[in-house]
Amino acid sequence: MARRRPFKLVIALLTLFSALLAGFQFIPSHSTRFSLADYQVEEGFKLSLVAAEPMLRAPVGLDFDNKGRMWVVEMVGYMPNLEGVGEEEPNGRIVILEDGNKDGVADRSKVFLDKLVLPRSVAHVYGGLLYVDGPKLWFVEIVNDKPGKKTLVDPIYAEGGNVEHTSNGLMMNVDNWIYNANYNFRYQLRNGKWIKEPTTSRGQWGITHDNFGRLYYNNNSTNLQGDYVLPNRVIRNKYFKPTFAEHQRLASNRVYPIHQTSVNRGYQPGVLDEKGMLREVTASCGPLVYRGGAFPDAYNQNAFVCVPEANLIKRNILDFSSLQTKARQATEGKEFIASTDEGFRPVNLFNGPDGAMYVVDMHRGIIQHKAYISQYLTAQLSDKKLDTLQNAGRILKITSTTAKLNAVPDFAKATTKDLIALLSHPNGWLRDRAQQLLIQKKDLTAVSPLLALAKGENELGTAIHALYVLEGINALTFERLTGIINESKQPQTIAHAVGLLERFATKERVGAMKLLVANLLAQKDETIDLYLSMALNGWVNVSETTFLPVLSSIEKKYATQRIFGEALTSGLAGKEEQYLASMNPGDLLKNNLTATIGKRQKNEMNPIYVVQKNEADNRTKGLKLYRSICGTCHGADGKGIQDLAPPLKGSEYIDGSMKRLAAIILHGVSGPIHVDGKLYQLNNEMPALINNKDISDADIADIIRFTQNAFAKQGKGISEADVKKMRAMKPAGNGVFTEKQLLETDFDK
Structure with a gap:
């Protein structure tokens, strides 16, 4: 055994040398003070420190690459002092963190980009990196961990407002579109060109999605918000703005800190309870629907929310039993994680490739922008010397004590067959990444197995993933989609498929579509009926006489349900007058359509089709x-x-x-x-x-x-x-x- 030690030492030295050549900086195990005694963690879970200062400063977001490494965005310029002077300094960075010795703690650091102004989010998409620098949204190719060719995606992405109210998020959804928090546009790279199109403006800081593809978000005073329907389905009528199907508050705003905290409006009646504890959220952000597959089943698709002003993370249980998603506090009177460390500032949460939940802890004293900070909070932060807690930062990892983390596959060696298999993996991060890598490969030998998956099981969203890989490689046809719809027994898969089917609306296909719709209505499923009502506009434009009666039959069945009233108004874009004249709708839909006609006559569009950038408050x-x-x-x-x-x-x-x-x-x-x-x-x-x-x-x-x-x-x-x-x-x-x-x-x- 003694003779083997020099050999191991040589291997270790070679590993160190190769890492140094690659540009990584070795940082010894950090001595950052981190005591679990400062944290109350829900039973059955473990909290551990993955990275900390001096390895990183002021982290606000991250994403993982295909090797499982963390790419962290550092917003160093945010509120550098109580006066907020110096925010425009180009001191932000994007750094790559790696766990070289596989002990669960990052020990290698490399700067990928620096001299950025208030960067706020990153996303690994299309084989490169999407990131924000000042007001601009950029895409950069990655060449040996170094920035390659840069493309300006949107010059006004984060223009207007202050940093707390400008666009962020950059999340690829299952529908192959990149969504944001706090901006009314979504993005997609299609045939080598970046596409930007309107979407609903959602939330303030952070965005997430469930297995179905619905979006969730929040704002500082609202724990959790969400859409009842898939994105861009209920906003197709440019002269109608839905008020029910989207932007719904899903859960209580009640919060349960374990110590008194300094909050901006703490002097106002009702903000603090009789013990000086915060009653309701005032700075909630960074929501995450957990899809990692490495927690007990009861935690799958729970919605977790950062509450940095109270030094805690909430857990909300989502209820999908009806068309109107609901949420409730997981444990009454107690939070998932709560800390007595007033520097604990969780601002974002992420599913990891290993199934763990990752916490971005900005770890600083000031988390209120100068434009809003009150004299009351300024004095409290100064008295506690929290204004001196700067340039720190942590990445924490939450794991289950009863379930094992999964190994991160070697995507560089993954075959098409391997990637297709990952579409059924319990970890949603792996499913999402496999979907995008299959699209990038454009391997048409995948079509047959993908069609089989799209017609099958959808418990983990597998069929939906397969459907959108087919969409992403331009392999969908009218015949293939109708085959999926006819053979699938999954309403959620059908909901997606009928929306994709609309692009194939032609007069020659009216007969086949009429038969398909009749079969779908015969299933008497409200999810299918809802998405049909939003997906027939193209077909109505081809044949009013065939499809207006179909929409009328749906409307008669759900005449008093607001969600159907808005869905039908969206699906009837441009055909409101014809419908009113021939279909005798109920009062709910009649009022929607009449109001929409009036707005069209005045050219008053839904603001998302007019507003091009965020305006400063x-x-x-x-x-x-x-x-x-x-x-x-x-x-x-x-x-x-x-x-x-x-x-x-x-x-x-x-x-x-x-x-x-x-x-x-x-x-x-x-x-x-x-x-x-x-x-x-x-x-x-x-x-x-x-x-x-x-x-x-x-x-x-x-x-x-x-x-x-x-x-x-x-x-x-x-x-x-x-x-x-x-x-x-x-x-x-x-x-x-x-x-x-x-x-x-x-x-x-």
């Missing part, structure tokens, strides 16, 4: 205007600058009348002025904005709203009309207010 606009106009003198932190301007924090002009504040901004101030009992001898006049044509009444109102949030003891509101009135309050003399005039004038009369 009022408070973010106010922040930007404050920094460019006011901050140079009053300071980014509102504390004032000596010999230039007095502080705004503690100022009676901020805490007093809003109309007076508007008048000051419009007309300016000259001479000495007292603020919070202190005399300030100003050498210069505060410049007036009344003659600046680029600054509107709305802009001034936004500046005031920002100052109220950032600097006032108790925020007050103001309207554009109030600002407009103050334009006429021109002071006597040179038109600039003195302190005496400010104190003697009744601005609120």
